Amino acid sequence: MSSDQVKMEQKPETNGQMKMDQNQAQQQQSQQNRQNDQHSARRGGFGGRGGKFNGPRKDHQKMETHQHADGDNKPNSGGFTGGRGGHGGRGRRGGGQMRDRDQAPRDSSFVNERLLKQISGPTLDLPPQEFKEKMFNGRCRLYIGNLPPDATEDEFLKLFQPYGLTSELYINKEKNFAFIRLDYRSTAEKAKRELDGHSFKNRNLKVRFAPIGAAVKVKNLTQHVTNELLELAFSVFGEVERAIVFVDERGNSLREGLVEFTRKVGATSALRFCSEGCFFLTSTLRPVILEPYDVVEDTDGYSEKSIVKKGADYFEARESGPRFAKQGSFEFEFGTRWKQIHELYKQKEEALKREMKLEEDKLEAQMQYARYEHETELLREQLRQRELDRERQKREWEMKERQAEEQRIVEEEALRRQQEELSRRMSHQDDELRRRQQENSLFMQGQQLNNLMDQQEASMQRGYNNSAGDNLRDYEGMEGQRQGCGLAQIRRQA
Numbered sequence: 001m002s003s004d005q006v007k008m009e010q011k012p013e014t015n016g017q018m019k020m021d022q023n024q025a026q027q028q029q030s031q032q033n034r035q036n037d038q039h040s041a042r043r044g045g046f047g048g049r050g051g052k053f054n055g056p057r058k059d060h061q062k063m064e065t066h067q068h069a070d071g072d073n074k075p076n077s078g079g080f081t082g083g084r085g086g087h088g089g090r091g092r093r094g095g096g097q098m099r100d101r102d103q104a105p106r107d108s109s110f111v112n113e114r115l116l117k118q119i120s121g122p123t124l125d126l127p128p129q130e131f132k133e134k135m136f137n138g139r140c141r142l143y144i145g146n147l148p149p150d151a152t153e154d155e156f157l158k159l160f161q162p163y164g165l166t167s168e169l170y171i172n173k174e175k176n177f178a179f180i181r182l183d184y185r186s187t188a189e190k191a192k193r194e195l196d197g198h199s200f201k202n203r204n205l206k207v208r209f210a211p212i213g214a215a216v217k218v219k220n221l222t223q224h225v226t227n228e229l230l231e232l233a234f235s236v237f238g239e240v241e242r243a244i245v246f247v248d249e250r251g252n253s254l255r256e257g258l259v260e261f262t263r264k265v266g267a268t269s270a271l272r273f274c275s276e277g278c279f280f281l282t283s284t285l286r287p288v289i290l291e292p293y294d295v296v297e298d299t300d301g302y303s304e305k306s307i308v309k310k311g312a313d314y315f316e317a318r319e320s321g322p323r324f325a326k327q328g329s330f331e332f333e334f335g336t337r338w339k340q341i342h343e344l345y346k347q348k349e350e351a352l353k354r355e356m357k358l359e360e361d362k363l364e365a366q367m368q369y370a371r372y373e374h375e376t377e378l379l380r381e382q383l384r385q386r387e388l389d390r391e392r393q394k395r396e397w398e399m400k401e402r403q404a405e406e407q408r409i410v411e412e413e414a415l416r417r418q419q420e421e422l423s424r425r426m427s428h429q430d431d432e433l434r435r436r437q438q439e440n441s442l443f444m445q446g447q448q449l450n451n452l453m454d455q456q457e458a459s460m461q462r463g464y465n466n467s468a469g470d471n472l473r474d475y476e477g478m479e480g481q482r483q484g485c486g487l488a489q490i491r492r493q494a
Contacts, residue, residue: 110269112236119232123282126228129243136167136181137241138260140188141210147176148201156180159200163191179210189299197305206306214241214261215293216270221245221255222284233281234259237273238266258293267292285367 147156153171156178160166165183172178182188188209196207218230231243239262246254261267271290273279278287308314325332 111273116236123229129227133184135183138212138214139185141179141181142188142192143208143210144178145206146203147178148203149173149176160191163187211294212260214264214267216259216267217291217293218257218259219289220286221257222282222286223253225281229281230257230259234270237269238263
């Protein structure tokens with residue numbers, strides 16, 4: 001067997017192995033939950049004896065739940081509908097379609113549009129954060145490796161009983177590892193210190209903090225983004241457990257931060273929507289850049305009791321202790337080469353950072369210029385719109401004036417026609433009145449003549465012989481007078 005193979009076999013468990021075990025635990029637990037849901041749908045639930053609404057099973061004031069290894073689910077509550085389970089049945093979860101809300105699909109990403117619309121306005125005065133640790137948060141989850149294959153759940157819970165409440169226990173007996181969540185970070189640290197390397201059924205346990213699967217690292221922040229604004233902004237993707245902006249030794253922002261969600265679906269939603277779109281936190285057009293954050297916050301480091309001391313490479317490496325190499329020696333030459341490689345890496349990194357800074361400044365200047373041009377174009381567009389509105393109003397005023405002038409002309413013409421019609425009617429009435437007066441006058445004259453003729457005839461009958469010649473002359477004179485009056489009347493009418 002070669003030395004490389006020995007190294008591979010004797011290499012201790014790392015964070016990568018923990019992640020692989022965690023993914024396997026998630027897949028197996030998901031399959032088990034689906035099978036349990038199908039079984040409970042047919043037979044009405046499973047678990048211990050429950051009441052009307054069966055809650056989580058308690059054991060010496062410890063919450064014991066069997067859920068997904070990623071820690072997104074809460075303790076299962078008892079069902080109250082279904083087959084043989086139902087109200088107060090013998091199952092912790094009833095049958096039928098009453099699945100727990102935490103059993104939703106893992107890829108169900110969402111954004112709270114209503115909350116996003118509410119916080120899109122000014123964010124000047126934000127309330128300070130409440131630094132209060134929540135129970136069973138993501139930083140209290142432990143990974144336990146090198147478990148004995150015959151370890152039972154009760155024995156495992158009894159092992160963690162002195163450290164407070166526990167939740168979300170998952171044991172993989174095939175791979176010999178487990179995950180468990182404790183109530184607070186301090187109790188989890190205490191359990192890790194005391195149980196790491198503890199002998200359990202002739203096996204030394206390996207206890208580590210599990211990676212926070214519901215955390216994201218936020219980059220490209222501005223100097224005006226605070227913890228409160230970061231928490232408020234990412235609350236649209238789900239409940240935020242912790243949000244911090246990294247600072248330097250002087251308290252200045254490093255323009256990077258960390259957001260921990262209560263559930264993994266929040267981190268998944270944030271990664272998806274921020275990668276597909278541009279999510280801005282301030283007025284500056286610098287979209288945030290998200291990365292998965294899988295770093296384990298472990299302050300204990302790599303202790304001597306964690307290293308494997310049986311390999312040949314270990315004894316070979318530990319043959320010599322700390323020392324300085326002599327000038328011109330073989331060790332000094334290759335040590336200098338190692339330092340040169342790291343110095344070259346540092347120089348390239350600094351050059352890349354300077355180039356990145358220049359590109360950022362260039363983009364910032366272009367953004368400012370583009371914003372100025374955009375605002376100028378908006379002002380021009382507003383000016384053009386106002387000119388168009390002014391022209392439109394002018395045309396409307398001119399049209400109204402023309403309509404008013406036309407209306408005035410029409411009214412004057414109608415008034416003139418009314419006056420002419422009234423004058424014509426008045427003249428016609430005057431002519432009719434004069435004609436009637438003339439007719440009346442002629443009629444009266446004719447009556448007078450008739451009376452006179454009657455009188456003459458009567459006088460003639462009384463005395464025909466008296467003054468016959470004189471009467472005849474009088475008659476002729478009256479006849480001539482009447483004809484003269486008629487001619488004068490005709491002339492006046494003409």
